[in-house]
Amino acid sequence: MLKFPENFYWGTATSSYQVEGGIRNDWSVAGKKYDAGIACDHYHRFEEDFDLAKSMNNNAHRFSIEWARIEPEEGKFDQKEIEHYRNVILALKKRGMEPFVTLYHFFLPIWFVKKDGWLNADAAKYFERFVEKIVLEYKDLVKFWITINEANVYASHSFLRGNWPPFEKSFYKSQQVLKGIAEAHKKSYEVIHKINPDSQVGVSQMCISYKGILRFFSEYYWNYQFLDQIKDFQDFIGLNYYFSSSVFDILPIKLGSISDLNWKINPQGIYKLLKTLKGYNRPIYITENGLADAKDEKRKNFIINHLKWIHKAIEDGIDVRGYFHWSLIDNLELHRGFGPRFGLVEIDYENDLKRIPRPSSKAYSEICKNNAL
Numbered sequence: 206m207l208k209f210p211e212n213f214y215w216g217t218a219t220s221s222y223q224v225e226g227g228i229r230n231d232w233s234v235a236g237k238k239y240d241a242g243i244a245c246d247h248y249h250r251f252e253e254d255f256d257l258a259k260s261m262n263n264n265a266h267r268f269s270i271e272w273a274r275i276e277p278e279e280g281k282f283d284q285k286e287i288e289h290y291r292n293v294i295l296a297l298k299k300r301g302m303e304p305f306v307t308l309y310h311f312f313l314p315i316w317f318v319k320k321d322g323w324l325n326a327d328a329a330k331y332f333e334r335f336v337e338k339i340v341l342e343y344k345d346l347v348k349f350w351i352t353i354n355e356a357n358v359y360a361s362h363s364f365l366r367g368n369w370p371p372f373e374k375s376f377y378k379s380q381q382v383l384k385g386i387a388e389a390h391k392k393s394y395e396v397i398h399k400i401n402p403d404s405q406v407g408v409s410q411m412c413i414s415y416k417g418i419l420r421f422f423s424e425y426y427w428n429y430q431f432l433d434q435i436k437d438f439q440d441f442i443g444l445n446y447y448f449s450s451s452v453f454d455i456l457p458i459k460l461g462s463i464s465d466l467n468w469k470i471n472p473q474g475i476y477k478l479l480k481t482l483k484g485y486n487r488p489i490y491i492t493e494n495g496l497a498d499a500k501d502e503k504r505k506n507f508i509i510n511h512l513k514w515i516h517k518a519i520e521d522g523i524d525v526r527g528y529f530h531w532s533l534i535d536n537l538e539l540h541r542g543f544g545p546r547f548g549l550v551e552i553d554y555e556n557d558l559k560r561i562p563r564p565s566s567k568a569y570s571e572i573c574k575n576n577a578l
């Protein structure tokens with residue numbers, strides 16, 4: 206039996222726009238492909254969804270607060286939405302699940318984008334004002350704040366590859382955006398600590414395990430550049446890990462195990478990343494790890510194999526304190542639509558958004574219950 210440390214956090218992760226439904230933001234107005242519509246209607250069904258998480262013996266849950274709901278117009282806060290998320294947090298607490306709250310997960314209010322979003326010289330101030338409002342509201346309920354989800358992924362899809370709003374293709378802008386987000390994070394870090402010195406504040410960073418000749422350059426550019434920019438402003442590191450990459454990935458045939466999205470499954474990669482992240486000298490939470498697997502053929506082993514390597518890292522003295530599987534339920538897989546299935550629980554989009562736990566969720570619930578593999 207591989208035991209995990211006492212008080213280890215076990216959970217799942219979601220993000221507002223990908224599951225809630227009924228959100229008006231920069232994506233919902235970007236064309237049909239980007240409009241989540243009613244999504245999983247998690248906005249109205251969060252209690253039911255948290256019951257499912259609870260039945261998986263989770264003691265924590267990661268979700269995001271949608272900035273566009275809270276501040277739909279510049280400087281005007283929507284009290285009804287603030288109450289909504291209070292109820293969300295209370296519903297978690299009632300079930301004994303620690304909330305890990307993300308404040309920015311790719312999606313933006315329309316007014317902010319009209320001002321050039323993160324490229325605006327005052328972007329950090331706008332974000333800080335939203336963060337301050339939120340933290341003042343929930344300071345007694347929330348300890349763990351993830352200010353920014355995957356700045357690198359956002360900058361790349363939205364400003365370099367042109368896949369996501371605002372569909373730019375500029376290396377220069379993508380670098381500027383990273384800087385803007387780093388600024389916003391630092392200001393938020395300070396304001397959160399001013400309001401509640403006991404808070405734990407960090408970001409989630411999507412890291413790829415690289416192999417081969419381009420490894421050192423890619424690791425710096427993709428994995429560590431942003432983390433270095435905010436180095437002294439984090440109480441923990443949030444690691445999102447999905448796949449490894451090598452120069453041979455351009456070949457049409459992939460060797461080894463892959464997910465429905467052709468992402469290379471490489472559990473040992475998480476161990477290698479944890480070893481390097483140790484250098485930041487902060488506790489680490491795995492804030493996302495998962496795969497698209499509609500048939501649920503690989504998910505159970507995927508979880509077990511990644512956890513084995515995480516356990517090995519812990520044995521080696523790396524301070525890993527939690528694991529959040531992406532995702533609790535199937536959801537809008539960004540520009541890829543609702544096709545890819547990342548959920549431990551299936552959503553039947555044809556049948557009233559019925560929730561159907563996949564067999565792997567049983568396996569995960571056993572692990573969480575035993576705090577062991």
Ligand code: BGC
Pocket residue numbers: 220223354355358411445493531537538539547
């Ligand atoms: C993101 C999620 C996304 C998942 C799978 C992560 O990079 O944070 O929003 O759904 O990957 O692509």
